Amino acid sequence: MPAMTTALTPDIAARFAAVALGHVAREYPNKPGHVLAGPADARTPAALHPAFHGSYDWHSCVHGTWLLARVLRLYPDGPQAPAIRARLDAQLTPETVAGECAYFAAPTARGFERPYGWGWLLKLADELSALPERRWSEALAPLAGMIAQRFRDFLPVAVYPVRVGTHFNTAFALRLAADYAEGAGDAGLTALLRDTAERWYGADTDCPAWGEPGGDDFLSSALIEAECMRRLLPPARFAPWFDRFLPDLPASRPATLFRPASVTDRSDGKIAHLDGLNLSRAWCFRALAAALGADDPRRPLLGAAAEDHLAAGLPHVTGDYMGEHWLATFAVLALEAGPDGDPGGGPDDLLRET
Structure with missing residues (x-):
């Protein structure tokens, strides 16, 4: 396909925000990841999760809320800004967050949303902390503190990483948590995340990516591991690791990484994951690509692969609720990365009207 530049323009941001506003407070359908210890635990999603009961499941509600906060920070006077502020005011209060903290304090919730939801909760906390309106960040702070402590407790006893392309992937969670740790100035958590990444992935070489894509992947286990290491390692240590991890990238191999996934049924929630994989x-x-030198021959190859995957994924952000309740978040991550790490102008016509 021809080279193109695609970025998170104000129009796209407003349209994605409208999508998220349509589902972060939508309680049903709902897929709870809830353990019942007795009859009293059989409660509605809103009773279980006062802040994050929308968007089909807890983690999607969290990162849908992140999308809203992100759009508000980028475009505080945008067309969706008043609705976003009203939604955050209703959703993130000391009372609703206290309810979430109470849920996480239950013994049955020790592993709830580990690690995907944990990473997204900290990513949301980091985004809220950058907004001039402090009330939402302050309201969420007790839950963010609980989740950060969960990482501190869990990572030292987690001997092995999880390399699947779904919610259990550990590299993705470390990658998101790194933004929170850095933003909070938490050097101890940052060091723990970095040390864990090196312990889990530091010796990895010659990744074949032969299992990609799996039938319900929304993450590339190879690429998210590389992105995790890029985020956590100093550049001088990342560069030789990356060379060893994917040594055949100059020849566009492993070839499976460069072929966008085919999605055959977007009403099937698992198959629809593959749109997320492309994004x-x-x-x-x-x-x-942005981490590579300007003359690195891998840089244009990775940039072209990104464009191919965007072209495959962006038209399907909306259209069926199985994808619509979460795909815009991953579209924002992709569009904000921008060619060479620098968002620029780009065609809005890759997106369906919302």
């Missing part, structure tokens, strides 16, 4: 791969390709 998350585009994010990783762009971020990794």
Whole structure:
């Protein structure tokens, strides 16, 4: 396909915000990841999760809320800004967050949303902390503190990483948590995340990516590992690791990484994950390309692969609720990465009207 520049323009941001506003407070349909210890635990999603009961499941509500906060920070006077502020005011209060904290404090919730939802909750906390309106960040702070402590407790005892392309992927969670740790100035958590990434992935070489894509992947286990290491390692340590990890990239191999996934049924929630794979791969390709030198022959290859995956994924952000309740978040990650890490202007016509 021809080279193109695609970025998160104000128009696209407003349209994505409208999509998120349509689902972050929508309680049903709902897929709870809830353990019942007794009859009293059989409650509605809103009773279980006062802040994050929309968007089909808890983690999608969290990152849909992140999308809203992100758009508000980028475009505080945009057309969706008043509705976003009203939604955050209703959703993130000391009372609703106290309800979420109470849920996480239950013994049955020790592993709830680990690690995907944990990473997104911290990513949301980091985004809220950058807004001039402090009330939402302050309201969420007790839950963010709980989740940060969960990472501190869990990572030292997690001997092995999880390399699947779904919610259990550990590299993705470390990648998101790194933004929170840095933004909060938490050097201890940053060091723990970096040390864990090196312990889990530091010796990895010659990644074949032979299992990609799986039938319900929305992450590339290879590319998100590389993006995790890019985010956490100093450039001088990342560069030789990346060379060893994917040594055949100059020849566009592993070839499976460069072929966008085919999606055959977007009403099937698992198959619809593959639209997310195309978008998350585009994010990783762009971020990794930006970390390479201007003359590195891999840079244009990764940039072109990102464009191919964006072209495959962006037209399907909306259209069926199985994808619509979450795909815009991954589209934002990809579009904000931008060619060479620098968002520029781009065609809006890759997106369907919302």
